[in-house]
Amino acid sequence: MKKISIYSFLIASVLFTGCSEKNVDMNVNNEPEQNSETVLNTIPDTNVEQVMDGSFSMIEKAENGAYYMINGKKVFIENIYFGFDKYNLTADMKEKAMSNASKLSALNSSTTIKVTGNTDEWGTDEYNYALGLKRAKSVKNVLENNGVEANIALVTLGESNPVCSEKNKNCWSKNRRVEHTLVK
Amino acid sequence: MKKILALIFILTTFLFAQIDANLEIIKKTKTLPSIAVNIASDSAEIATLSKIKEILVKDFIISGHFDVSLSNNELKFEDEPDVIRLANESLDLYLSLSAKKNLDGSYTLFTKLYDINAKTLTLQKSYTTLKENRYPFLAHRTAISVNDHFKAPSISWMDKFVVFSNYVGSKKANIMIGDYTLTYKKTIIRGGLNVFPKWADPKQKSIYYTSYNYEKPTLVKLNIYTQQKNVIMQSDGMIVASDVSKDGSKVLITASPNNQPDIYLYNTLSKKAKQVTNYSGIDVGAQFIDDESRMVFISDRLGYPNVFAKSFNSRGVERLVYHSRNNSSATSYKDNIVYVSRENENEFADRTFNLYLMSTKSDNLKRLTSSGINQFPKFSQNGESLLFIKNLNGQSSVGIIRLNFNKSYLFPLYNGKIQSIDW
Numbered sequence: 001m002k003k004i005s006i007y008s009f010l011i012a013s014v015l016f017t018g019c020s021e022k023n024v025d026m027n028v029n030n031e032p033e034q035n036s037e038t039v040l041n042t043i044p045d046t047n048v049e050q051v052m053d054g055s056f057s058m059i060e061k062a063e064n065g066a067y068y069m070i071n072g073k074k075v076f077i078e079n080i081y082f083g084f085d086k087y088n089l090t091a092d093m094k095e096k097a098m099s100n101a102s103k104l105s106a107l108n109s110s111t112t113i114k115v116t117g118n119t120d121e122w123g124t125d126e127y128n129y130a131l132g133l134k135r136a137k138s139v140k141n142v143l144e145n146n147g148v149e150a151n152i153a154l155v156t157l158g159e160s161n162p163v164c165s166e167k168n169k170n171c172w173s174k175n176r177r178v179e180h181t182l183v184k
Numbered sequence: 185m186k187k188i189l190a191l192i193f194i195l196t197t198f199l200f201a202q203i204d205a206n207l208e209i210i211k212k213t214k215t216l217p218s219i220a221v222n223i224a225s226d227s228a229e230i231a232t233l234s235k236i237k238e239i240l241v242k243d244f245i246i247s248g249h250f251d252v253s254l255s256n257n258e259l260k261f262e263d264e265p266d267v268i269r270l271a272n273e274s275l276d277l278y279l280s281l282s283a284k285k286n287l288d289g290s291y292t293l294f295t296k297l298y299d300i301n302a303k304t305l306t307l308q309k310s311y312t313t314l315k316e317n318r319y320p321f322l323a324h325r326t327a328i329s330v331n332d333h334f335k336a337p338s339i340s341w342m343d344k345f346v347v348f349s350n351y352v353g354s355k356k357a358n359i360m361i362g363d364y365t366l367t368y369k370k371t372i373i374r375g376g377l378n379v380f381p382k383w384a385d386p387k388q389k390s391i392y393y394t395s396y397n398y399e400k401p402t403l404v405k406l407n408i409y410t411q412q413k414n415v416i417m418q419s420d421g422m423i424v425a426s427d428v429s430k431d432g433s434k435v436l437i438t439a440s441p442n443n444q445p446d447i448y449l450y451n452t453l454s455k456k457a458k459q460v461t462n463y464s465g466i467d468v469g470a471q472f473i474d475d476e477s478r479m480v481f482i483s484d485r486l487g488y489p490n491v492f493a494k495s496f497n498s499r500g501v502e503r504l505v506y507h508s509r510n511n512s513s514a515t516s517y518k519d520n521i522v523y524v525s526r527e528n529e530n531e532f533a534d535r536t537f538n539l540y541l542m543s544t545k546s547d548n549l550k551r552l553t554s555s556g557i558n559q560f561p562k563f564s565q566n567g568e569s570l571l572f573i574k575n576l577n578g579q580s581s582v583g584i585i586r587l588n589f590n591k592s593y594l595f596p597l598y599n600g601k602i603q604s605i606d607w
């Protein structure tokens with residue numbers, strides 16, 4: 001996409017300068033050949049702006065992740081989920097993390113991705129908070145190893161940030177998660 | 185008569201506190217002095233005085249050093265009790281209460297303790313608080329001074345504040361202080377997420393706590409009287425003050441500056457932190473032991489959380505607990521360790537966290553709780569009592585276990601959920 005727009009711009013500029021030179025030729029020869037530069041400056045330079053500058057904005061949060069606009073493209077960054085008392089990634093979750101990585105690799109190094117670890121409600125001690133942190137770390141490792149150049153900051157919220165409060169296995173597994181937030 | 189008293193005692197205990205199902209009630213013998221607590225018939229300030237009496241009676245019961253009699257007597261504060269009649273009721277002690285609201289708004293409790301057998305007034309004291317809502321402490325102080333008068337084992341922990349973090353919403357926790365029964369409560373840090381509070385000094389003037397209201401997790405020290413705040417340390421990931429040395433000069437901190445949770449020994453005078461663990465998994469929850477030369481801590485270096493000990497001056501790590509495969513926090517006093525064990529699903533609940541008491545010098549192991557999520561155990565200064573939190577069926581409570589009496593008492597918190605506690 002990037003190459004096509006650059007090439008088309010180059011071709012367009014050549015064509016435009018070509019036309020202007022033709023016009024100049026029809027006038028008196030003594031006129032200075034300024035037209036090509038002037039024409040260049042009047043081309044609306046939308047294509048020039050469309051480089052991959054890593055710009056992003058949050059669209060909305062969903063139950064299992066968040067929609068972001070990254071470089072003008074809408075992407076879904078999924079939450080990563082964990083088993084009870086575990087901080088390793090299952091094969092399924094590792095795949096999701098790698099898919100996130102490919103979308104997040106469009107961000108540049110001045111952006112920070114805040115990766116937040118969470119746990120279910122079973123336990124409020126330090127170990128529980130540390131479990132959240134190790135979950136965030138597992139995700140960070142996958143992101144870094146798969147092309148993400150942005151800064152990755154980790155934080156654990158332990159059990160303080162539940163998305164649901166029902167006392168059942170379904171809710172507890174929804175809370176054992178890592179979330180991603182993009183920060184300028 | 186004795187049977188009735190014992191029955192009344194048991195009923196009273198149920199009335200005032202919940203007891204964990206699996207703990208035995210020790211058979212009462214006549215070695216405990218029988219005490220009646222009465223409000224003087226001519227006293228003013230009856231409303232607050234009645235509440236003081238209720239707390240005082242609870243304190244005596246929880247101490248385990250007194251038999252509380254429900255004997256009710258009409259007696260003016262300045263009059264002498266009818267010692268003959270009271271002796272016939274097998275009463276040993278008679279405590280008369282009176283109170284007064286002073287012109288400056290302060291509240292004074294007057295107490296007179298009569299020794300029925302000796303037929304004398306044996307103790308007369310008054311206690312004043314500048315703020316009437318702190319009346320629970322008037323009751324606690326009275327109980328302590330009566331207890332100390334008879335040279336019974338110390339219950340001075342009753343007069344101390346507990347400091348706790350209270351979850352009030354998603355990513356919202358306030359820090360509160362209160363008396364151990366949570367009758368008196370006051371919020372001292374409000375707004376955002378504030379967790380893991382710990383007393384910074386034995387006089388309870390300052391606390392450490394973790395704040396998520398800064399750019400990264402931050403350990404803050406707050407003087408609760410002057411409101412002065414100091415940032416002690418910050419860390420990506422997490423930071424928690426786990427334990428404070430007796431004189432307040434050293435703090436064991438869990439931090440993760442490289443996204444790796446480890447334990448640091450922080451010197452408050454030099455303001456330097458020394459990393460004490462470097463295992464690549466989880467090392468958290470350190471507590472000082474052995475005159476602060478060693479620490480007990482939680483590590484998952486065996487693949488699951490368990491309790492270990494380590495000297496600050498050597499590399500070796502000693503495993504302390506061989507029971508259960510999931511022990512996520514611990515506290516210790518001399519040779520005793522209380523740890524929290526996550527247990528599997530059983531017919532009572534999906535998962536429970538129970539407290540276990542063990543000795544490093546023997547094979548003795550005793551389960552202290554039977555249901556719910558029981559966490560944050562902390563011994564009292566003399567090791568005879570244990571503070572903990574229980575969450576059961578959506579109800580959060582402060583728990584006190586009187587270890588020598590095999591008795592457990594719960595004090596519910598009605599708004600919120602207790603995250604952690606210290607005394």
